[in-house]
Amino acid sequence: MVLINIFAPLINISDNQMALYLTDIVSVSGKPGLHQLVGKRTNGLIVESLDASKKRFPTSLTQKVSFLSDISMYTYDGDEKLENILKSLHTLAASGLELISKKNSADEVHVFFRKVLETFDEDQVYNSDILKLVSWYKILKEILDFDQLTEPEADDKKVAKKTAKTPKNTATPKSAPKAQSRAKGGVKKTGNLKAG
Secondary structure, three states: OOOOOHHHHHHHHHHHHOOOHHHHHEOOOOOOOOEEEEEEEEEEEEEOOOOOOOOOOEEEOOOOOEEEOEEEEEEOOOOEHHHHHHHHHHHHHOOOOOOHHHEEEEEHHHHHHHOOOOOEEOOOOOOOHHHHHHHHHHHHOOOOOOOOOOHHHHHHHHHHHHHOOOOOOOOOOOOOOOHHHHHHOOOOOOOOOOOO
């Protein structure tokens, strides 16, 4: 008797998931963890949590949604993109740096983050920010390729936009005649206004 594994194709499908980039991952205010952008609506986004529950939910206009590709941290030299900080943290963690937790003291958190980003601004980067970064890293290290955190096509599109020729000055269309504006519900501008 020969057994055939009918689920083998399904296993391969789950192993070949689409690559995730920082442009696909968001942090939603009021919701723990990180979420993947799944779709867009007219009044918000549809996101799916990156934890085991894979719960999908819509965001509202009142919730603050931050794409990880847009986040940076303050340094004495300016701002440092989250992409560079995550790469540095990943390199140090792979070489044996022990990650911090909420149980560590404030001094230990600063010493840890000084190894990751030497020039971070201690007055503007709080311990809670550093702990959040580490918790995000723990989620992301299982699902991201740290050698390629941003989409390669995004860089090509930027170059194409810069090299694209801009059209020469063209005449702008004049405003519509008054008859058309009245037809669209515009206010009649001629005649005397009488006070009632």
